[in-house]
Amino acid sequence: MKIAAIGGGVIGGGWIARFILSGHDVTVHDPHPEAGRIIGEVLENAGRAWQNLFQAPLPEPGKIIWAKDIAEAVSGADFIQESVPERLDLKHRIFAEIEAAAPERAIIGSSTSGFKPSELREGAKHPERILVAHPFNPVYLLPVVEIVGGGEAAERACTLLASVGMKPVQIAREIDAHIGDRLLEAVWREALWLVKDGIATTEEIDDIIRHGFGLRWAQMGLFETYRIAGGEAGMRHFLGQFGPALKWPWTKLMDVPDLDDALIDRIASQSDAQSGAHSIRELERIRDDNLVGMFQALKANDWGAGRSIREMEDRFYAREVKQPESYPLRLHQARVHGGWVDYNGHMTEFRYLQVLGDATDAFLIHIGLDADYRAGGCSAYTVETHIRHLAEVKAGELLSVETRLLGHDEKRFRLHHDILRADGSVVATGEHMLLHVDGDAGRSTAMPETLLAGLRRIAELDDAPHPDHAGAGIRQVHHKEAAS
CATH class of the missing domain: 3.40.50.720 (NAD(P)-binding Rossmann-like Domain)
Structure with a gap:
């Protein structure tokens, strides 16, 4: 392309x-x-x-x-x-x-x-x-x-x-x-009148948007927001209750204030007072960081723009591995956020498991056990985990995970993860035994050939000895068991 x-x-x-x-x-x-x-x-x-x-x-x-x-x-x-x-x-x-x-x-x-x-x-x-x-x-x-x-x-x-x-x-x-600019134009016209008429400053208008309905719009848009406003009776009730207000003389939507020198000076000076302490590049980075945080919250709920982020991320996880230099697999990375650290300023214990669990999810997507596959009723459940905590991690650090497939048979597979700092040092390891299950039937079941082929492809990349500690906490499954 x-x-x-x-x-x-x-x-x-x-x-x-x-x-x-x-x-x-x-x-x-x-x-x-x-x-x-x-x-x-x-x-x-x-x-x-x-x-x-x-x-x-x-x-x-x-x-x-x-x-x-x-x-x-x-x-x-x-x-x-x-x-x-x-x-x-x-x-x-x-x-x-x-x-x-x-x-x-x-x-x-x-x-x-x-x-x-x-x-x-x-x-x-x-x-x-x-x-x-x-x-x-x-x-x-x-x-x-x-x-x-x-x-x-x-x-x-x-x-x-x-x-x-x-x-x-x-x-x-x-x-x-x-569509988008027509909606923005309506809000922009009203905002210009509010400044021109001395009712509000640029900062006050922005505060009302970013601390109020802007947050609702960011994750539910306009109509879904108003559906909730209608209570249990929904949108029909909202329209019946608030619809008549549309005929009240609230808006100057069809009129545009004259952008004369006085109004331009007023808006520009208020904007300078509001945001002039930051350069444009600084404002862009602040905006981007705020958007990233909102996207990650939306992604966790598989909602709105977060769904687009998840779908893109799944494509990254599922892409083919280049041989042989890309083994062990590097499918997952995580930034340690401030909320991940404890009173000592170090990443708290359960966040190590979260990083390992997310790396396992990335591996599942990579072999084809993605959302579409799970929609058919089957998935992989972790049945045993062993974690080694080797080093402290502080807020702001970028972690990556190297993943190896230690063994598999028709129903099970065993993974090993190394959590790495940016300098390549290992801060924790995790071993996980997963079982393929039919969720509807509530029992384990053999994997289809599509998943087994993905596991065999990855197993063929592994020609190095297993880590010395592998198997210390989990019963071993060897590649040869795939034939048993």
């Missing part, structure tokens, strides 16, 4: 970072004299955020390939993301240059926040392959992307974008500004 990016500003740079961190090379054209620096800084922040976000070891990053012009950038490309300024004449000129050099089946996605596909496609040779692919900043973290344009190209675009962790939402009918 060859990917090209035309434009590397705030949005374009975010797209480039998402593709590269997902393992894709990206050919980039941006005439800005400082494009290299700007995109490099975005990539640095994005890489930092992904290291904190995902527990699975990340794929080898792709590379940026700089192109001197658009023709060189899109030559042979399968997917092209355009992120140039919001001027329709400029976009038409860019599309004409793309179509003159790109393969006929190449998909062209536009990051436009306002133009409709019908407007973008004017004068195009192959209009059906030009789509709106509108993301939200930061593109390397926020999963949603609005896809407008329909057809076979839209389906292919959705498949590709889902593979890099996006949540494509296909919009059935085109409309100016799509």
Whole structure:
């Protein structure tokens, strides 16, 4: 899959970072004299955020390939993301240059926040392959992307974008500004009036959003939030009770305050007082850290944007192992958060088991025992565990886990994990015996050939002696038992 990016500003740079961190090379054209620096800084922040976000070891990053012009950038490309300024004449000129050099089946996605596909496609040779692919900043973290344009190209675009962790939402009918920006525009208009009329400052408005309904929106959106507000009677009751208020003269939604010099000065000075102590890059890192924390909470509940993160992480766990250098397997990593440490400032005992358990889950996904498999009623249960605590771990440390398969038969398998610091030293080891079970029947059962094949593939990688301590706490299962 060859990917090209035309434009590397705030949005374009975010797209480039998402593709590269997902393992894709990206050919980039941006005439800005400082494009290299700007995109490099975005990539640095994005890489930092992904290291904190995902527990699975990340794929080898792709590379940026700089192109001197658009023709060189899109030559042979399968997917092209355009992120140039919001001027329709400029976009038409860019599309004409793309179509003159790109393969006929190449998909062209536009990051436009306002133009409709019908407007973008004017004068195009192959209009059906030009789509709106509108993301939200930061593109390397926020999963949603609005896809407008329909057809076979839209389906292919959705498949590709889902593979890099996006949540494509296909919009059935085109409309100016799509969906997300129309909702944001409504809130923005009201906020401008509140500042202009002296009712609230920029900080007070932001506090009400980020300490109030913004938290609800982040994990339930608008309609699900109001469904709960309706109580046990649900949405119908909410609409009946609060619907009449929509006719009250609360809003100035259709009016826009004049952004004269006085209002611009007021907003800018209030914003400086609110956030001027931080540089833009510092604010981006603060934003990213907050988003990562929210995503991890949502992932734990398999909810909202957390589901997109989990699905991406599962793809990292399930990817093929390169032979022979990638054995023992490194499928899991974890950052020690402040809540993981005890009164001594060290990682508390049960968190070692959590890291080991998460590493076991990563192994299960890797061999094919994933959510789809478990939906059939079968799973693997841990029936015995032995942990050795070897070193203290402090908050903030990044841990990785090396996993070996010590043995298996048709119903059981035995795993060994080393928990490692960044310097490679071992802080703990864990052995785990797992039993394949039919949850519906409540009994153990033989694994299907798909799982056994995955175990055999991994067993063939292991040509080193088992650790001296292996088996001290768990009854041994040897590879030869697979034949018994």
